[in-house]
Amino acid sequence: MVKFDILKHELVPKFTILSKEEVEALRQTYGIRKEHLPWIRKSDPICKVLGAKPGDVLKIERNSEVAGKSIAYRYVVPG
Amino acid sequence: MSVNDIAKSIKSIRFGLLSPEEIRKMSVVNIITADTYDEDGVPIDAGLMDRRLGTIEPGQKCQTCGNRVGQCPGHFGHIELARPVVHPGFAKTVYLTLRAICWNCGRILLKKEDYDKYVLLMEKYRRRWPQLRHKLAEKIMKRASKLQECPYCGREQFKIKFEKPTTYYEEHPEGNVKLAPSEIRARLERITDADAALLGLDPQMARPEWMVLTVLPVPPSSVRPSITLESGVRSEDDLTHKLVDIIRINERLKENIDAGAPQLIIEDLWELLQYHVTTYFDNETSGIPPARHRSGRPLRTLAQRLKGKEGRFRSNLSGKRVDFSARTVISPDPLISMNEVGVPIEVAKLLTIPERINKFNIEEMKKLIENGPDNHPGANYIIRPDGRRIDLRFPKDRKTIADSVEIGYVVERHIKDGDVVLFNRQPSLHRMSIMAHRVRVLPYKTFRLNLCVCPPYNADFDGDEMNLHVPQSEEARAEALVLMLVQEQILSPRYGGPIMGAIQDYISGAYMLTKKTALLTREEASQLLISAGYDGELPPPAIKEPEEMWTGKQLVSLFFPSDFNYTLKANICQKCGQCKKEECPHDAFVVIRNGVLISGVLDKKSIGAGQPESVLHRLVKDYGTDMGRMFIDKAFKLFLSYIDSRGLTIGLDEEELPKEAKEKIRMVVEEAEQKTAKLIEIYNEGLLERLPGRTLEETLETKIMQELEEAREKAGEIASQYLKDTNSALLMARTGARGSLMNLAHMVACVGQQSVRGERINRGYQNRTLPHFKPGDLGARAHGFVYSSYKDRLNPIEFFFHAMGGREGLVDTAVRTSQSGYMQRRLINALQDIRVEYDGTVRATDGSIIQFKYGEDGVDPAKSDHGKAVNVDKIIEKVVGAGVI
């Protein structure tokens, strides 16, 4: 079976794993702990493709109908 | 008692299971007798009403703590069960746990390496994702249930079957073996503390074997008070009844065991005990019959006391009752401001506001005190600085009291004109369901409200009642005024547009007044403007000869700001191919230049409630809510005064069509009937072509439906062509005031196809809808097509079909409201505590982020243009001044 590359699908937004420094900067801007971000499970297809591990933070860049470009973050948890 | 007096504050709450030792420790008496009172009405010792359990009779002292009724908190007792029973609330957990452990040694059925891995993982979860621990435990239990042989003692494992509510079997090769609760408890006891932690239990707070009860706590008598009826007969609480059952069976079981009765009898009694304990916890447990009272009524046991709308949570804990509120029927008053609410004098005399006396209001307050509780602007109480309350109902000489008050006293005075109150109509589905109004004390017994606030409250006057609340503090009043005042809610966050605006007669009136033919004499014009509260100069007349005349457009223009520009198409626009704009024959092209209505009529599109991008929307958005309120209060009165002076009515004779039109309609319908017959013929011959994805029968149905719907539409078109332009129903439909062209067509032309479940009517007898038709008749008439119009009257068969369709509509609305009500409840429960923070993020109460920017764009829809932050077209129009549509 040919493996389907979900990253190329037009409905899948751009995901990136943040570096330690970026995560720290993010925590500072919002004044939060990582747990306060919305969660995503390690078993999520996008985490599998990116190889994200529990404790990582993902950045999502979407094209939004209302805002043009919108940015969100996810905290990777086990499961 | 104030916040500062609280001796202890709660930092955290921890839930666990009661151990048998704990139950015994907190118990003050071991209950062994099923009886409650002896012949003299004295509680029996060691019975369910033992005096050590607390006192419920006034004047009696508690045998345990020595307190009297209000003071004694009540004390638990306990029952020693002759045999253990499964706690029904944990039956599922018991099952999952049993599956995961060895029946012999009690270890979790995991290979050594798996076990070590999970121990480490569980420790990691505990530190980093404590919320996810139960998920891991679930995974471990699932994994452990797979192993066939214990890695520790090597014994073969058997599959465990769980039968709701509390029965467990072990599947042995030679057949199923029932597991007795005592056996289950023994297995659970063998689980080590470390293993219990892996199974998601905290062994300090909840040892697994505690899920099987050996001791049952007996709640204090104050939890299940007995009541004495007038006849002197004592009646016990449902919980007591249930406990009596448990004790009886428990005693019998004990006796039988002691007497060495056969195993079978003991097992029967044991199961009975389990049944009683199960229903004692939850009498709606599925799979077993509910325990009933002697009268046949199911008992209301523990779970029933907590669950549902009438349960402890929704009824007693979330359900708040308040003072300073009133409720009565509502009725309309077009003469008061939209910001006001008419309050009956009788209500005003009961609702009060505490006002502190100072040097500015002391004279007024003295007057109010003198008036007392029975004369309207009066007062009901005085609170002295030492906290003493003086009731003004009793003293005869209020004058002396009035003279004795000083600065610093507080007067609980009646509400009066101008006070701020909250007004509410249930169901409170959105924030506009509770708005702040200013009081207007009026005679008679109903709350009065301006008609423009009907849409946000979804109110009408067919008997609707509403609630009124009086804020008691200065802060509450200020907040209500700034955030909740009606005019601040004109623009709805539901969609970027005004939710309040013209409805019904306001729209008809606006149309009639702004029509080209509306010309007014000096007297008429003056009269209208006075009723609208206009106090400026009359503009120069539009027509000077032979008599001075003013147009309605001129009068309306007086209420626009002088720099107001707007262009739009009115509701009456006929969508003619090439729009002639200002030259529109229907005067449907609305142009406002520099605050003057140059062309076009005002109707639903420009001033209606719930119309985004309307004149009203622009006025409120660009000139503020004061302007919006002013326009609605003043200009709208103009419309009503005008419709009052002209009258708008519909009569039976108006809905009459000329012979010619009736003939045309008859022909259209006849044609459709023939076409239908033709379709049926083709179908019978087997020549009908199947539509994709449909059966032949469905194809026929669809085609017939299409044909008939077309016929009804055509009939309606003919009707509206022949109706006079002066027809009031037509006016209302076109302007959007009330009703539609379809309603009109139903009245004058043809009611058309009736349907049930989106299909022609197909039910009733075998192969026919009614015995009046031949079996298998597929014709229009036989399947609910109503040829008549309402005016022509329906024949009995048509009437019957019409009732069938009508009933479906009623049932639908009834079902929908209950469904959407439940959905609303769940949504509110989920969303009630999230909020938009100052940094634009949406967060829950623990600071966790729900959205990184509210709605992704951070736009408040109430302050937006139909959802957009800016409306470029309107800005250009404003700057350039030309109509860009």
Ligand SMILES: [Mg+2]
């Ligand atoms: Mg009603």
Ligand SMILES: [Zn+2]
């Ligand atoms: Zn007591």
Ligand SMILES: [Zn+2]
């Ligand atoms: Zn074992």
Ligand SMILES: [Zn+2]
């Ligand atoms: Zn037009």
